[in-house]
Amino acid sequence: MISMCYRIRRHVFALRxxxxxxxxxxxxxxxxxxxxxxxxxxxENSHPEFYIDARxxxxxxxxxxxxxxxxxxxxxxxxxxxxxxxxxDRSRFLNRVKKYQLLDSRxxxxxxxxxxxxxxxxxxxxxxxxxxSDAISGEPEETKVEEDLDHEVGNSFSFPYLAHTxxxxxxxxxxxxxxxxxxxxxxxxxxNYGTPNPDIPVSIIPCGGCGAKLHxxxxxxxxxxxSEIFSSFQTHDLRGQICQRCRFLRDHDVALxxxxxxxxxxxxxSVIRDQVAMVILVVDLLDFPCSIWPGLLDIIGTKRxxxxxxNKVDLIPKDSRGYLNxxxxxxxxxxxxxxxxxxxxxxxxxISATTGFGVEQLITKIQNSWGARGDVYLLGCTNVGKSxxxxxxxxxxxxxxxxxxxxxxxxVSAWPGTTLNLLxxxxxxxxxxxxxxxxxxxxxxxxxxxxxxRMRKEQLKxxxxxxxxxxxxxxxxxxTAKTKEEREAFDPFSLRAVIPGDEKRSFxxxxxxxxxxxxxxxxPGTINPSQILTLLTLEELMRTLPKKLIKPRTVLIKxxxxxxxxxxxxxxxxxxxxxxxxxxxxxxxxPLTLIDHQDADQMYAELLGSPILAVPFGSEKRLKHWPGxxxxxxxxxxxxxxxxxxxxxxxxxGWVAVTGEEGTKYKLKAxxxxxxxxHVRTPPLLPRAVxxxxxxxxxxxxxxxDGLFV
Numbered sequence: 001m002i003s004m005c006y007r008i009r010r011h012v013f014a015l016r017x018x019x020x021x022x023x024x025x026x027x028x029x030x031x032x033x034x035x036x037x038x039x040x041x042x043x044e045n046s047h048p049e050f051y052i053d054a055r056x057x058x059x060x061x062x063x064x065x066x067x068x069x070x071x072x073x074x075x076x077x078x079x080x081x082x083x084x085x086x087x088x089d090r091s092r093f094l095n096r097v098k099k100y101q102l103l104d105s106r107x108x109x110x111x112x113x114x115x116x117x118x119x120x121x122x123x124x125x126x127x128x129x130x131x132x133s134d135a136i137s138g139e140p141e142e143t144k145v146e147e148d149l150d151h152e153v154g155n156s157f158s159f160p161y162l163a164h165t166x167x168x169x170x171x172x173x174x175x176x177x178x179x180x181x182x183x184x185x186x187x188x189x190x191x192n193y194g195t196p197n198p199d200i201p202v203s204i205i206p207c208g209g210c211g212a213k214l215h216x217x218x219x220x221x222x223x224x225x226x227s228e229i230f231s232s233f234q235t236h237d238l239r240g241q242i243c244q245r246c247r248f249l250r251d252h253d254v255a256l257x258x259x260x261x262x263x264x265x266x267x268x269x270s271v272i273r274d275q276v277a278m279v280i281l282v283v284d285l286l287d288f289p290c291s292i293w294p295g296l297l298d299i300i301g302t303k304r305x306x307x308x309x310x311n312k313v314d315l316i317p318k319d320s321r322g323y324l325n326x327x328x329x330x331x332x333x334x335x336x337x338x339x340x341x342x343x344x345x346x347x348x349x350x351i352s353a354t355t356g357f358g359v360e361q362l363i364t365k366i367q368n369s370w371g372a373r374g375d376v377y378l379l380g381c382t383n384v385g386k387s388x389x390x391x392x393x394x395x396x397x398x399x400x401x402x403x404x405x406x407x408x409x410x411x412v413s414a415w416p417g418t419t420l421n422l423l424x425x426x427x428x429x430x431x432x433x434x435x436x437x438x439x440x441x442x443x444x445x446x447x448x449x450x451x452x453x454r455m456r457k458e459q460l461k462x463x464x465x466x467x468x469x470x471x472x473x474x475x476x477x478x479x480t481a482k483t484k485e486e487r488e489a490f491d492p493f494s495l496r497a498v499i500p501g502d503e504k505r506s507f508x509x510x511x512x513x514x515x516x517x518x519x520x521x522x523x524p525g526t527i528n529p530s531q532i533l534t535l536l537t538l539e540e541l542m543r544t545l546p547k548k549l550i551k552p553r554t555v556l557i558k559x560x561x562x563x564x565x566x567x568x569x570x571x572x573x574x575x576x577x578x579x580x581x582x583x584x585x586x587x588x589x590x591p592l593t594l595i596d597h598q599d600a601d602q603m604y605a606e607l608l609g610s611p612i613l614a615v616p617f618g619s620e621k622r623l624k625h626w627p628g629x630x631x632x633x634x635x636x637x638x639x640x641x642x643x644x645x646x647x648x649x650x651x652x653x654g655w656v657a658v659t660g661e662e663g664t665k666y667k668l669k670a671x672x673x674x675x676x677x678x679h680v681r682t683p684p685l686l687p688r689a690v691x692x693x694x695x696x697x698x699x700x701x702x703x704x705x706d707g708l709f710v
Contacts, residue, residue, distance in 0.1 A: 209246030382525030569650030586654025630675030651677025
C-alpha cells in the first residue's frame with residue numbers, strides 16, 4: 001500500500017515538473033518574440049537613448065561608418081556583464097540597466113541642487129555685503145541688485161514658511177533667477193564666490209589645506225580667496241584659513257581648475273637637495289609600480305635615508321596566511337625593478353593612513369632610527385595618500401603637543417594634485433624619557449587591541465561581514481600640552497586667564513615654541529606618466545578609486561573573447577588551448593564585460609559612455625576628448641588552477657590576476673588609454689585570490705563573489 005502511494009505521488013510530481021517547464025519555455029519564447037518597450041519613441045534599428053555612438057573617436061576603427069544596432073543585437077553580443085548576476089532572463093537586461101541609470105541621475109541631480117542652493121545663498125550674502133558697503137561709502141542705494149530683486153515681482157507670489165513681505169518676495173524671486181543662471185554654468189570655473197581684486201598684493205600666509213600662498217588676485221591661481229573675504233582679515237588672522245579650491249573639495253567634492261604645470265612639482269620638491277632630511281616615500285599598494293615616481297633618485301640621491309611606506313593596505317583582501325609578508329616582498333621586488341633600491345632604504349612598511357593600521361609602528365621605527373637629526377619629507381605620486389598620512393601624524397606622538405590642536409589639516413580628496421605647496425608641522429623631539437613613556441603606553445594598550453582583534457575575527461566567522469575583515473589600527477597620544485599659558489588659561493584666579501572660545505588660536509611657525517623644531521613636510525604629488533588619473537573627471541575618479549575592501553571578481557574567458565574593465569582597460573585572449581580564469585581586483589563600481597573579439601571594437605564604441613562600461617561617462621563633448629585604447633602583447637605561463645601566474649596591471653584602474661593550467665602558455669593582449677601603465681607583475685600580489693571565488697553562475701561566464709578568507 002505504501003509503495004503504491006509512493007509510485008502514484010512520484011508520477012504526479014513528474015507531471016507537475018513537465019507542466020512548469022513547458023510554461024517557462026513558452027514565456028521565454030514570447031518574451032523573445034515581443035518587441036522591447038524600453039522607449040516607445042525609438043524606431044526600429046535606432047540607437048537606445050542611453051548609448052552614445054563614439055566610434056569615430058577610436059583610433060582602432062578606421063573609416064568607421066555609423067552602423068545602427070538594435071537593442072536585441074547589443075544584448076546578444078554581450079556575453080557577460082557584472083551589472084547583473086546572470087543572463088538567464090535576457091529580456092529584462094536593458095530595462096535593469098536603464099533603471100540603474102535613472103536612480104544614478106536622480107542622485108546626481110539632488111546633489112547638484114543642494115550645491116546650487118548653497119551657491120545662491122553665498123552670492124546673495126556677498127551682494128548684500130557689497131550693497132551695505134556702497135551705502136556706507138555714500139554711493140546711491142539703488143543698485144543693480146535691487147533692480148534684479150524688484151524685477152517682475154507680482155502680488156500673487158507666496159513664499160511658504162516665511163512672513164509674506166515684499167522683502168521675502170524679492171529674495172525668493174532673485175534666488176530662483178540666480179539658480180536658473182547657475183544651472184547653465186554646470187559648475188564651471190565661472191562659479192566662484194565673490195570677485196577678484198588684482199590690486200591687493202599676495203600674502204605671505206599659506207593655505208592651511210594645500211599650502212599655496214593666499215591671495216585674491218585671480219581664481220585660476222592656487223590659493224585664491226574672494227576679495228570680500230580676503231580683505232576682511234588682517235595678515236595674522238589669515239593663518240588657518242583655507243582657499244576657495246580646498247573649500248570646494250572638502251564641502252562639495254568639486255575641483256576648481258587652477259593653472260598648475262607638472263614641471264612645477266619637482267621644483268618645489270627640489271628644496272630637499274640641500275637639506276639634512278629623511279624621506280618617507282609613500283606608495284599606493286593598489287597602483288604600483290605606477291605610483292612609484294621614476295625620477296625620484298635625481299632629487300633625493302642615493303645616500304639620503306629613505307623609508308618606503310606602502311599605503312592603503314586596508315583595501316586589499318586577505319587571500320592566505322601571511323599575505324602581508326608576501327605583499328611586502330612584492331613591493332620590495334618592484335622597487336628593485338624600478339631602480340629605487342639604489343637609494344639608502346632603511347625601512348619598508350605597510351600601513352593604512354585612513355584606518356591607522358601600522359602607523360604607530362611606523363612612528364616608533366622612525367623615532368628610534370632617525371630621532372631629531374633633521375626634517376622629514378613625505379614624497380610620492382598623486383593620490384597615494386600623503387595628505388592622509390600627514391593628518392594622521394599630526395594627531396600622533398610624531399607632532400609637538402603644543403601644535404597638534406592649532407594646525408589646520410591638509411585637504412584630502414580623490415582629485416590628483418590636491419597639495420600645491422609645502423605643508424609642515426613641528427616634530428616632537430624623541431628624548432629617552434619620552435620614548436620610554438611612549439613604550440609604556442603602547443604596551444598598556446596592546447592587550448585591549450588584541451582583545452578587540454579577536455572579537456573582530458569571531459564576528460567575521462559568524463557573520464561573514466566584510467567590514468570585520470578590514471585592517472584597523474589605533475593612533476594615540478602619550479603626551480598632552482602643559483605649557484604655562486595653557487595652565488593660566490584654565491585657572492579662574494589667574495589675571496591672564498582667558499575663557500576658552502573667546503579668541504581663535506592659530507598656528508604660528510615663528511612662535512618661540514617652534515623656532516628650534518625639526519619639521520615634517522607634506523609635498524605636492526608628482527605626476528607619473530604611467531597613471532591615467534589625469535584623464536578622468538572627479539566623478540569618474542570617485543568610481544575608479546576603491547573606498548572599501550576590494551572584492552575579488554572572477555570570470556571564465558574563452559579563446560577569442562575580449563574582457564573589459566569598465567572603459568578603462570581591456571584584455572584580449574588571443575591564443576590558448578582552453579579557457580582562462582581572470583580575477584579582477586579593482587573598484588566594485590567598475591563593471592566587467594565579456595564580448596567576442598570580432599565585436600569588441602564596435603561594441604566598445606557603441607557602449608562608451610553607457611552604464612554598461614560606466615567609466616568614462618558624461619556628455620558627447622566629454623567623450624570626444626577620450627583617447628583610444630592602445631595595446632601590448634603579453635605571454636603568460638600557467639602555474640596551476642589554485643594559484644595565479646601573473647598580475648596584469650591596467651594602470652590606475654586596477655589589476656587582473658591570470659590563472660591557467662601548469663606549464664601551458666597563453667597569448668594575451670592588454671589595453672589602456674594611450675597604453676599607459678601596462679605592467680606584468682611577477683609574482684602576483686594576491687596569488688590565492690582566485691580561490692575566493694564562489695560557485696559558477698548558471699549559464700554564465702561569471703562566478704559568485706561572496707568568498708572570504710576566514
